[in-house]
Amino acid sequence: MSVETTPTPEIRDAAIQKALASTPRPPRASALDAALTFGWRGMLKVKHVPEQLLDVTITPVMFVLMFTYLFGGAIAGSTGDYLDYILPGILVMSVLFTTVYSGIAINTDLTKGVVDRFRSLPIWRPAPLVGSLLGDSVRYVVAGTVIVVLGLILGFRPEAGVGGVVAAMALTVVFAFGLSWIFTTLGLLMRSPNAVMNAGFMGIFPLTFLSNVFVEPETLPAGLEWFVNVNPISILADASRGLMEGNADASDITIVLAVAAALTAVFMPLTTRLYRTR
Numbered sequence: 001m002s003v004e005t006t007p008t009p010e011i012r013d014a015a016i017q018k019a020l021a022s023t024p025r026p027p028r029a030s031a032l033d034a035a036l037t038f039g040w041r042g043m044l045k046v047k048h049v050p051e052q053l054l055d056v057t058i059t060p061v062m063f064v065l066m067f068t069y070l071f072g073g074a075i076a077g078s079t080g081d082y083l084d085y086i087l088p089g090i091l092v093m094s095v096l097f098t099t100v101y102s103g104i105a106i107n108t109d110l111t112k113g114v115v116d117r118f119r120s121l122p123i124w125r126p127a128p129l130v131g132s133l134l135g136d137s138v139r140y141v142v143a144g145t146v147i148v149v150l151g152l153i154l155g156f157r158p159e160a161g162v163g164g165v166v167a168a169m170a171l172t173v174v175f176a177f178g179l180s181w182i183f184t185t186l187g188l189l190m191r192s193p194n195a196v197m198n199a200g201f202m203g204i205f206p207l208t209f210l211s212n213v214f215v216e217p218e219t220l221p222a223g224l225e226w227f228v229n230v231n232p233i234s235i236l237a238d239a240s241r242g243l244m245e246g247n248a249d250a251s252d253i254t255i256v257l258a259v260a261a262a263l264t265a266v267f268m269p270l271t272t273r274l275y276r277t278r
Helices: 009-021 031-048 050-076 079-098 100-111 114-119 127-154 161-189 193-209 222-230 232-245 250-277
Strands: none
Touching: 031 127, 050 079, 050 127, 079 100, 079 127, 079 161, 079 193, 079 232, 100 114, 100 127, 100 161, 100 193, 127 161, 127 250, 161 193, 161 232, 161 250, 222 232, 232 250
């Protein structure tokens, strides 16, 4: 009769160490690979919870329809003329509103303890942050595409064609990427996702409406007109309209890119520092 013996802890530990020693260590992920992996993680969130896309699909459609057909005749004289003016502005507004959710997502990971797991991984430290924003960029593209398709259905015809529309969307997404660093910083400072959402929209909502998204600045009081003209969101809306019509001002595009670069240069290191310490 055979007797089975249970290996001692020392023998088990030695066997485990031998197995690990005989297996080559996998190569460490590069910064780009790590960031893309976390970007794909953001995409999988949408796959499993498609309701997340409601804010970038239903809301923009409601804004276009309401403002075009409720206020178009009063503001521009006809809904068709107002659609040509407002659609690039709604494109900008919808994408910029979506940036608030970057802060909500990082705050959710922080409060649920997911960030602690990421910190323990042997990866480039900012990879979860950069990857999350890259994944959010897909949401920006979805929001922009919904607006453009709806505009085409309603009769919007950009003079610059597909190339102009793609250029306007690309410029808006670049600006949104820079702006989203502000909200990731906010997400690491606030205590709950609801607090991030409330604070984020309290900031982005008035800035968007105090721009030329809906009306020409010339129709506003002098002091308000000055603010609207220097508002980066107004400059982005002007650049988007110019790109779609084929008469974009190079200075507008330069200012938009400079502001996006400045926001990234200031808030990306700040967000990374908070990410390491919180």
